[in-house]
Amino acid sequence: MALAVVTLTGQPALADGTSGAYGFASDDQPVTGASTTADAQLLVPGRTYKSSLPADSDVSYRLDLDATSNAYVSVTAVPRAGTLVTATDGIRVTVRDADSRSCSVESAYVGPSRSPRPVVAWGSRETAARRTSCQGEGRYYVVVHRIAGTSSTPDDWDLELAPFLEPRLEKAVGTTPTGSTGSTGSSGSSGSSDSGSLDPLTGPAVPRSGGSGFGAAAAVEQGVWSVDISPGQTLFYAVPVGWGQRIGATAELGSTRRGGYMGGALNMALYNPARGPVDDVNLGYSGSQKSASLGSLPPVDYANRYASLGSVSGTRFAGTYYLALHLAEGMGEEYGTGPYEVTLRVRVEGTAEAGPTYDGRFEPPGPFEAAAGPGRGAAGGGEGGDGVAGNDGNDAVMTVVAAAGLGGGTLVLAALGVWTAVARRRAGGAW
Template sequence: MSEAESYAFVPGARSVVGAADTSDAEALEAGQTYRSSLPRGGRLYYRLRLTAADTAYVPVTAVPPADATVTATDGIRVSLRDAHGTSCSYASARFGAGLSPRPVTALGQRETGKALCQGAGTYYLLVERLDAQGAGTAATSGRWDLEITPATEPGLARAGATDPPRAWDSATPAPLPGRPRDRTGGTGFATARPLGQGVWRTALTPGETRFYAVPLDWGLRLHASAGLDGAPGHGYAGGALNLSLYNPVRGYVDGISLGYTGAAKSAALAPLPPVEYANRYAVPAGVTSVRFAGHYYLVLHLSTRLAGTFGQGPFEVTLRVRVAGRTHAGPGYAGSPEPGGVFTVTERDRAAALAGGTGGTGGPGPGGAGGGNRAMRLVAVGGIGSGTALLLVLGGWTVAARRSHARTR
């Protein structure tokens, strides 16, 4: 089975063919999901119609075949351009030191309020394949499948603060204690497994990628680390375990990569600020990307290179997730995003994160429409300290999950 077959694409995604130039580019619509493919050395265009008021996000996930031979610098580059060819933004995603084919995601975006790319009109998404020179084997020359999920964010009903955070608690917290609980991840963004605060364990074989979705409301912050258990064997595998974090529109936030010698090893993502609208006005990419509430995706990948030295596994991986802070109301949008609910966290989302749903989030914004964060807000505005508030709410969810489990036994 190829990696493209094992990746869970959004069900019902429409097939589109990328064009060699803008004149033949097929149209994409926000809130819809599309499948396409990218040949070696390919440069493909797609067309969007954008309003002047909405910020647009167009993430592209490239899925190479499982047997592809890749280099550290192979990957994709994505950019959004206006009708005159001016680039609004660009981003790239590469396979890195693990030298292992896996789904990689890059985000093109058009932000309102910026100097470039303003106004309503036609814009173009350009997706480029990055291939190392001279690596044209049969495996690398094959086409990579693409998943494209455009989204829009409306402007604010009233102007808000534009000052980015100047400081926050940037110390790495102590690792969460406790015995790990089993939680197998999904095989794509569409089937990302809900995950909440806790110590979680999964088993991966070389080449596998697993997706998790952590609901984060306004004012909350996420910290995560990943560890690879020890295994018999002697040698070294660079980039053996990769942990990446993406925001609700699949924009890259942060990532770590572990080298492996067979001894147990772990590493943590960089400390992040709480989720706030004003984060978008900051300079560091890791801050600007935590700009809205919604589901944040943790993606684990185990390199194929482990198999040659340490065997086929499976290898035990431990994921530690901490959610802290004090939730509050959102900024007050002037309209509705596409898809609906992409920047919303509901009570059902929080319960699933602790109880462990089976995934099936279905697109760039799991959780659906609605604003089910009333309970969290009631606790927050009651004047209880943030630590106590979180313990009370988490305790309530845990009791509810246990009662639900007891009824189904």
């Protein structure tokens, strides 16, 4: 089924990820990572930055935080195409307070693909009564460390840094994650709603090119999507997920000639609205069709942050969730340059509910305001629904994706509906 796409002015159209290179945002600000915290440059929440990471030294950046907001910094490390990486190459992101006490430590690795791909880890400073360190207003530091394998290429990696602020709640909510038995979180979803992985959608696939980075992620909703991807390429998709909804996804790599087995031939990763890792899965391949699905994820709920399991605690925000697909460079040597067809089946279960009330707005607000509001269920991009998704709340831009065959009047009405939503957002309303 062909697509008719209407792009509203205010932001460039989505990039299509036709190159294997990571798509840094055009408004990324250059920042130099310091070798010591004393020289660390400031990261301002709401902006994104481009930097670099040497193979043999740490780099530090500074955050100036208030006493009440939760702060997150997502770090995307990009090995350069054609360089040698191992499964254990990666990064470690540490957030520390002014007394060098650790607020968080998170690591991420290239994995079994052994293919240069974006590696994402995040750090956080969370305000909580049970903590004694990392509380209060003041200076905090983000330290990025390169975890280098013994046989990998010792060159610099590029970095994209994205800091976010989450305001405090107007009143406290429960601290039991929705994945726990019998719990009821801030959105009112009970733990029993998390009953295993979601079944993949069926039906014909709609062609949908992916974006080359977080900032250019292609907007999709629930549906079945056909993706062309080349060896070494990473494609990004943005999916709105509301409070009380849960997301599932399956990636299928089509058959080609028989060849040697490749572990990690296709990687699919899920990230939350603060670009924090939620879950990922690797698909082994030997030439016949294979599929891989994300694990069982809970409904989005504020209380999920208190879970010990990362795939639960990562689903703490409503908003834009990102799916990233990476096809290993080695596929080109074993099976040819492609491109290869991947079928991406995205499912969003449940109707979006009212979430907790924040005392302020996220910074930047866009990724956290892209989800459906109360009373609006998951639209079916591949099963008859018109997909509407926003990619950047700082600009009044959305893309209306409508199945071919819709009348011109229907498409105009859809566009007018999006303009209404934009106006409501600018006035401070939900959509």
